[in-house]
Amino acid sequence: MRRLPIPFLRQNKAVSYTMSAVIITAVTVALVIAVSVYAYQVLERQRGAAEFEVAKESILAFNDALENVAWKPKSSRSVRFTVKYGTLQLMPDAMILNVSATVGSNNYPLNSTSTGLVRYFIDSRYVNLGATYEPTYILGNESLIVTEGTESLGRALIEQELGWVMITLSYRTRAMGASVIEVNGTDVNYVNVSVVKVVIESWAIHIHDFDLKARCLNVTTSALGPYTVTPSVNNCTIRVQSEGETDSTVIPLVPGKVVFNVIVANVEVTL
DSSP states (O other): OOOOOOHHHHHHHHHHHHHHHHHHHHHHHHHHHHHHHHHHHHHHHHHHHHHHHHHHHHHHHHHHHHHHHTTSTTOEEEEEEEEEEEEEEEEEEEEEEEEEEEETTEEEEEEEEEEEEEEEEEETTTOOOOTTOOOEEEESOSOSEEOOTTSOSEEEEEEEETTEEEEEEEEOEEEEEEEEEEETTEEEEEEEEEEEEEEOSSOEEEEEEEEEEEEEEEEEEEEEEEEEEOTTOOEEEEEEEETTEEEEEEEEOOSEEEEEEEEEEEEEEEO
């Protein structure tokens, strides 16, 4: 006996095959999209991390440029920055430096000035230094005073806080005994105190490709003193205070007089 075909069952099978194909295709597309998104995020993190490493080198190069022109009025140099994932921030008058000298029981204010900061920061999605990371200097150290003529005045600090990783470039004070000269039968000690004042016109943030320029506006020198150095006093203390930080160094003196030469380099930072 011949069995007649059942069209309804055939149609159900056809629909089932079609639905299966649609489901498999949809799942495949979803997986491809998920993998692509993940791969893109990984690539973006790698690019952000690579930019951070380049930013560190650019900050160090800019410090070299700034220190090279700091004591040469009207001279200038620039450094190329490429910023896409982070931001470069120019901060005018961001901190105040107070410099004073103590000779025996006497304290003498030497200089008080506001100075700008240069800061690069990037989202911790791209660069994460870990929950236990401690602020680290890639240039200089925690000291606010430099006592060697060959040591950089710059200090670059890497910090991580509130979802951001930051590199902040600031400048320290140099204090050195220069010479002892006999004047009219009296020994006069000369102590040089050098300060870099970073001049930034207005607060700004910058991204993309640009040249950051340092230009020495002028260098001013003020001679303070002479102050008496008694035989019982054989040194002076130079003290620097800034934003809750305090540092000091002791400079040997001979009895007689002391003159403090305060040398301030005004360096403009612009694009």
